[in-house]
Amino acid sequence: MTSLPDLSTARFLPETVHKRDAFSETVSGRLNGVADFPVVLRKLDGVPLWARPAAWWLARKEVRALRAVAGIEGCPLLIRADRTGLLRSWTQGTPLHLARPADAAWYRDARRLLREMRRRGVTHNDIAKPQNWLMTPEGRAAVIDFQLASLHPRRGPLFRLMAREDLRHLLKQKRAYAPGLLTPSEHRMLARKAWPARLWMATGKRAYNFVTRRLMHWSDGEGTEDRVDRDGPGLRAALMADANVREVALCTYALPAHGVGLYVFVETGLDAAALRRLAPEPPPELIQPVAALPRHADGTPRLDALSLIATNRLDELTEMMAREPDLAEVLRPIIAGRLNLTDRVLKR
Missing domain, CATH: 3.30.300.30 (ANL, C-terminal domain)
Known part of the structure; x- marks a missing residue:
């Protein structure tokens, strides 16, 4: 693999725009002169003025998290962050809602990935979305989109709660795609939401839905009107x-x-x-x-x-x-x- 210093100065050549919202544009492509190393840019230089403070706040969170998880198999590699945006490696794999893994090995590897992130003091906070989990061509687990991730140097009570929620959300994926693999203790964990999750559902999620659906134009279905x-x-x-x-x-x-x-x-x-x-x-x-x-x-x-x-x-x-x-x-x-x-x- 090409060394990181070479990657950090190589020119990004865009190929495909994947999504665009008020806070960023996601573009995959490659690096000039670097073969077999696909990358993705979270582009921020076109963000409207009113959204820039929030966009760069999210970007800084992502940068801190990606630097902390560097070297963990299954996590993206941050290549550089500048005024244009955040450039990271592209993770080859199939999103969970398409891969639908039924093999216990994938879920063991996903727990390994969360365990290594936890050792670095990182919680992902957005792995309830199956699109953020991947099955790699080798059948391993990978996770992407660290925009909402948080770094906890002191690993206090809040960190433990958020790490537990990451694990519980992984178990929700397991329940959806391989329910027969759930153990009795995993069933019990799924039944007990942590208090921040209960508070979020009762209060913060309404504000989140307003921002993501009305401002950022995320959606959760195709609707019903014909x-x-x-x-x-x-x-x-x-x-x-x-x-x-x-x-x-x-x-x-x-x-x-x-x-x-x-x-x-x-x-x-x-x-x-x-x-x-x-x-x-x-x-x-x-x-x-x-x-x-x-x-x-x-x-x-x-x-x-x-x-x-x-x-x-x-x-x-x-x-x-x-x-x-x-x-x-x-x-x-x-x-x-x-x-x-x-x-x-x-x-x-």
Whole structure:
């Protein structure tokens, strides 16, 4: 592996934007002249003025935590932090909600990872999200996204409570994906939330939901209102009436705290502004012109793939493209131009 001093001065070459919110933009890529070492940048130089204090407060927390866990297998490597943002190694692996590990070995390794972090005085504080746990290609456990992590040099009562909550959240993942592996003591631990967790659920979570869903535009589901049935027929007819439009595909995506948005993919040579002029009221929230839509053998659009793009589920798209290389060629330009870059928080 290239030494850290070389990595710290290498130029970052961006490739894929994964998500964007008020406090950062997450971009994966590589380092110029460094082979086989994918990286990810939490980009902060484009953050709006009102969000910068909070964005850099979170960034400083992440920097401290990543420096503390350096060298622990399964934790990202911090490469540098500067005015642009935080650059760290990209962890290869499958998110837990896709990997769904049923082998006791993965959970043993995950406990090992939490134990080593605890020895460094670090609690993660955000591993209730299955997206923050990974199964590596070797079947090992890894954890990412240390934005909410905290460092406890004195390892006092608060540290012990937060470390316990990290473990309890790991056990919640085990209950979701391998319930038969839970031991009696683990069942008892799951049944007893620590008092900060109970207090959080009763008070702080409401404020957290307001900030993450209304300000940061994270979401926890696709909603229930069927916008496709209600607005789709008129919208499709209006767009297809133009000779430059070859096909239209409609999908939905979550509008945090505001229900469901309509995401329209249009196979056309027209630009988005022209398509918006064609669209009737109420207009769709997002409309993306594409050169070619992915299609089934019978010629109908691949709504399974387009729905993943509309909801910004890059993990599942990566797996789909690995299984279907021919489909990948059509999807890549659509993914690169996608219009929804919000984080997707899964609901159990």
